[in-house]
Amino acid sequence: MATLYTHKDRNxxxxxxxxxxxxxxxxxxxxxxxxxxxxxxxxYGAVIFAVLMNFISYWWSDKIVxxxxxxxxxxxxxxxxxxxxxxxxxxxITAGLxxxxxxxxxxxxxxxxATGRDPEHAVIALTTGIVERLEKRELEGVIAHExxxxxxxxxxxxxxxxxxxxxxxxxxxxxLRWSFFGGRKRDGEGNAQLQLIIGIVAxxxxxxxxxAATLMQMAISRKREFxxxxxxxxxxxxxxxxxxxxxxxxxxxxxxxxxxxxxAHMYIANPFRGKRAKKATSFFATHPDVNERIxxxxxxxx
Numbered sequence: 001m002a003t004l005y006t007h008k009d010r011n012x013x014x015x016x017x018x019x020x021x022x023x024x025x026x027x028x029x030x031x032x033x034x035x036x037x038x039x040x041x042x043x044y045g046a047v048i049f050a051v052l053m054n055f056i057s058y059w060w061s062d063k064i065v066x067x068x069x070x071x072x073x074x075x076x077x078x079x080x081x082x083x084x085x086x087x088x089x090x091x092x093i094t095a096g097l098x099x100x101x102x103x104x105x106x107x108x109x110x111x112x113x114a115t116g117r118d119p120e121h122a123v124i125a126l127t128t129g130i131v132e133r134l135e136k137r138e139l140e141g142v143i144a145h146e147x148x149x150x151x152x153x154x155x156x157x158x159x160x161x162x163x164x165x166x167x168x169x170x171x172x173x174x175x176l177r178w179s180f181f182g183g184r185k186r187d188g189e190g191n192a193q194l195q196l197i198i199g200i201v202a203x204x205x206x207x208x209x210x211x212a213a214t215l216m217q218m219a220i221s222r223k224r225e226f227x228x229x230x231x232x233x234x235x236x237x238x239x240x241x242x243x244x245x246x247x248x249x250x251x252x253x254x255x256x257x258x259x260x261x262x263x264a265h266m267y268i269a270n271p272f273r274g275k276r277a278k279k280a281t282s283f284f285a286t287h288p289d290v291n292e293r294i295x296x297x298x299x300x301x302x
Contacts, residue, residue, distance in 0.1 A: 026050035061159040062115040070258045071103035109256040110249040113266040114146040141242030148231035243297040250290040
């Protein structure tokens with residue numbers, strides 16, 4: 001069975017692959033527009049933008065995700081906060097990990113995620129709903145699952161991917177708008193052919209961006225969720241805790257409020273419900289089937 005640290009090195013390598021890939025992608029687009037428009041300033045701007053976004057993604061991506069989720073840090077002031085903290089602390093001692101910062105998301109939905117660039121700067125975020133509705137052993141299973149993501153550096157990869165996906169979507173939208181609005185001002189100068197080329201490229205980027213975003217989000221794949229389930233069960237020595245938690249999480253019918261497609265793959269379970277959830281049940285789904293996860297957990301011999 002995999003341990004908490006089995007996939008750490010590979011995930012760190014993948015993170016750098018995505019960061020370098022994003023850098024190359026933005027510089028290529030900047031080069032294309034600089035050549036098409038005969039303005040080298042665009043290329044310099046693209047280089048600066050790509051480097052800046054990589055820097056932000058690595059150092060501040062966790063803060064961006066927490067801001068999007070409206071998460072609030074807790075301490076040990078109230079009995080409820082102390083109980084949550086001690087649950088996390090005890091599991092961290094067993095896992096050999098530093099205690100991460102703990103955040104609560106004011107949402108009745110049952111869900112959780114981990115973020116941060118490394119174990120020393122990790123964060124576990126729990127919804128108020130999951131804290132209130134799960135039994136102690138169930139909540140322990142969820143926390144252990146998230147700690148396995150921290151130990152394997154899944155958090156670095158998933159959080160960086162979240163930010164880069166958002167930037168790619170913004171770039172695609174900007175190119176599309178520029179081709180339809182900004183580019184028209186040059187039609188009178190005899191640049192119709194240039195505008196046509198740029199317009200076609202912008203449309204292609206706008207079409208491919210969502211596909212690229214989905215593929216990047218699969219960096220935290222269904223296989224990794226299965227591994228995190230197994231690692232979490234190994235950590236608590238009680239697979240039924242997480243299995244029971246997943247049953248309650250999947251049975252909740254409400255939908256989270258402060259979540260979007262860029263951050264959805266980070267959660268322990270698909271935060272969308274209804275039609276939005278059905279769209280994610282395809283080959284490109286970032287979460288495995290909950291029933292399959294529960295079955296595998298209950299078949300573990302620990």
